[in-house]
């Protein structure tokens with residue numbers, strides 16, 4: 001029998017710390033490994049699988065498009081990209097869409113657009129203010145914006161033009177603003193940084209400051225978008241609108257896609273020849289995105305995610321009463337973290353996996369839960385029973 005893990009270690013670049021499971025197939029919130037073990041998947045492909053695994057809407061759109069037209073290049077028009085762009089524009093505060101293939105690329109496009117706008121209208125303003133612990137991707141530009149030293153330092157020098165300020169500190173943004181500033185870039189909720197919530201009023205204060213200074217607000221909704229936080233876009237719950245928004249992850253239900261959305265007056269600054277990517281707007285990705293996003297909207301899955309979140313949060317909060325080491329439940333919608341007073345997240349993830357639940361150790365002292373938006377209450381109950389058993393095993397080991 002093939003030892004897949006040994007072969008992975010032999011043939012792939014060893015840049016990921018993978019869990020020791022070979023996943024073979026999935027259905028809804030469940031996945032099975034090569035040995036036939038079943039797991040509840042509360043990682044959801046890192047907030048990608050908004051409809052769960054093998055959803056017929058995703059699978060059929062993908063198969064139908066694969067039989068019709070997979071790739072053309074951006075030298076031509078295709079229907080799915082136009083339909084998906086229209087759906088995004090009609091269901092957001094933004095006016096125009098650029099498609100790419102990942103979150104990092106959506107950020108790169110957002111930064112290039114902001115700089116082009118600064119070049120044309122603000123005397124060459126180009127500096128971007130981003131937040132510490134913010135995560136925007138691993139390409140050199142997106143990494144420049146990412147606010148975690150250990151991701152950045154081994155790859156320096158990075159592209160210049162980024163300033164990092166502490167999260168939830170509006171005064172730091174004000175102090176960092178200067179005539180060279182073109183934009184503030186941040187996530188509405190910091191995802192990879194540990195599911196860190198904005199303090200009430202923080203995002204509104206940034207919006208007001210950007211308006212006052214005539215600079216752009218770029219929201220990175222790569223993780224929070226497509227219903228994840230209980231509304232289609234997280235900014236809706238903050239009563240603000242971004243000038244530019246980056247999307248990826250859940251947009252095509254698991255097929256690689258990214259999108260940069262912008263207000264009309266800003267988008268107009270990118271002209272033919274300024275930017276592009278071979279696979280961007282690919283019919284396979286955009287047709288699947290169209291089917292996924294239509295389904296998310298028609299089935300009101302953001303509202304379902306909010307309701308599921310209430311149930312999941314109340315179950316997680318009961319663990320706070322049961323274990324004194326459980327210190328916090330944070331997040332919104334189905335982007336939640338359970339935090340501990342000790343660095344036990346790796347052990348909790350292992351104990352959960354051994355009991356049939358996949359969760360992610362987003363911080364040494366916190367696990368992150370990102371199930372599909374259509375997760376059932378019964379699945380939430382089973383997941384929480386497993387987390388409770390895992391915590392019991394980690395915190396009260398058998399003598």
Ligand SMILES: Cc1ncc(COP(=O)(O)O)c(C=O)c1O
Pocket residue numbers: 102103104105107135136137138187191192220221222223224248249
């Ligand atoms: C908020 C945010 N922005 C950007 C990215 C980068 O996306 P990708 O990994 O698709 O390049 C991520 C990935 O986790 C993310 O969470």
